[in-house]
Amino acid sequence: MSKDICHCIVLRKASRKVSSYYDEALAPLGINIAQFSLLRNINRMAPVSLTDLGVRVELDRSTVGRNAKVLERMGLVEIRPGKDQREATLTVSEAGHAVLREGAPLWDSVQDKIEARLGPDGADRLRELLAAL
Template sequence: MSNPQVIPFATTLHVKDTCLCLHAQRAARALARRFDAALKPFGLTNQQFSLMMALNRPEPPTIAPVASLLAMDRTTLTAALKPLERQGWVNVETDARDKRGRRLRLTDAGMAVLVAALPEWKRLHGEIEADLTAIDADSLRRGLLDISAPPKSGE
């Protein structure tokens, strides 16, 4: 019987302290909880708020650019739209230019919810930015955008 390989506990601690993925996941979960709590009185989750804001455009977008912006696959986006449709906040309509395509439109009720929720989002967002001590918010955003950018060809 062979001896299994063992990873030293020091390596576990090193991964815990340095893993960018772990730290990004922890931060994302903490932020999500804070925004979920702040947006709950408006009947929204942070994901729904971001999705509805992504639909706030001069012309209703198709699914692909919204999915890309939110880093979701089309199936996940379609599932996320269902409760918003049931609430009457979003309509999924046939694209007048391409009957196979769908356009995503905020309803008047959906816009009213966003208008009501936006001041609370701004308040909490400002509070979170003000609490950052190790890095300024613009540098953090740039770093996160760098990480989330599609890989360059050949990578």
């Protein structure tokens, strides 16, 4: 019975597999999909606090903080205190913008590949199903 298959495990496997597609495509830039996506979100919201960013990307604030620190170490993001002394303000550096530019077509190609695999409307149907979870 298909009922024996854990929905969660199926999702986790798919998540790992698909992540690896993006990771491989972005590898030439020395960045992975989680980092690239976070960088994009920082760019869209900059200057942004860790808390706001965490809400946006639906990740724990401490997770976002640590992931952002990795981007900072890579020189792609700048982290400094905001007016509110409690806040860490994130902005994308020059190098970060370059990665965003160069990564875009690589990301596009994987998006296309996925859509091809899912067939027409496949991506939309998948998104709908996942949104229902």
